[in-house]
Amino acid sequence: MSLRQTLAGTGVALVTPFKADSAVDFDALGKLIDFVIKGGVEYVVTLGTTGETPTLNKQEKKNIIDYTYEKVGGRVPVVVGIGGNDTQELLKDLQYFPLEKAAAVLSASPYYNKPSQEGIYQHYKMLAAASPKPILLYNVPGRTGRNMTAATTLRLANEVANIAGIKEASGDMAQCSLILRDRPADFLVVSGDDALTFAQVATGMDGVISVAANAFPKAFTDMVRYSLKADVVNAKKLNDQLIEAYDLMFAENNPAGVKAFLTELGLIANNLRLPMTPLSSELYQQVKAYLKK
Incomplete structure (x- = not known):
């Protein structure tokens, strides 16, 4: 079975639950x-941005990967999410983290540096050569500060x-349509925008x-299956x-x-690591009201 078939449907970018002292709450992660x-997701993604990976150290990341496989x-x-803006450091990460049981590696394009399209291409080309597992590109310009164009995506899909x-x-439907029109037959294209x-x-x-499938796995996976x-x-x-839930999230x-x-x-305690802070009380009340409905 191709990766495009294996990872069709709904993957969930798992949050990292924390205890009051900020330690990773593995019991809550297991729940x-x-x-x-049980809600029906087709696969799980550990150490995505939703998992607050910028605030996890390497040992914590390794422990979370191992625990996720086991659970x-x-x-x-x-x-497994392995992304960053230092190409050489990521090459080391691909050797350091346990990937034997992973289906693929999800890697966000470099943030903050704002590389050219050629820089993005060469970055991913190096990662792909070093990775023991297939690489899934991740284009999220709202976080990285640089859009990966359809042309760059298709170049990587066809050449690497x-x-x-x-x-x-990217939220750019025209860009998405171009990728979908011209992608190779076995190239997986999934949304990164719940809404x-x-x-x-x-x-x-x-x-x-x-992200929403953390809280609404059944409704969300059913919606995707119907689609x-x-x-x-x-x-x-x-x-x-x-x-309404997407908006609140x-x-x-x-x-x-x-x-x-x-x-x-x-399922978890409402703890985040700075610079992230819990939802404001006004919005939290709206979350409670939505769930009551």
């Missing part, structure tokens, strides 16, 4: 993993053997790596119910929004 798998226990594939797909979170997933799957995307089957009526019903920052939902669902 969350069980919750999303998932082969029930669904695991994708170990690049297997992209999480596209756009319904529309993007309708235009040909293979699924999503979702993939072109059952627009049922997909729209579920998406309409979730629109991203109103201040990610993952403060989704962590508020997960706290109210009794």
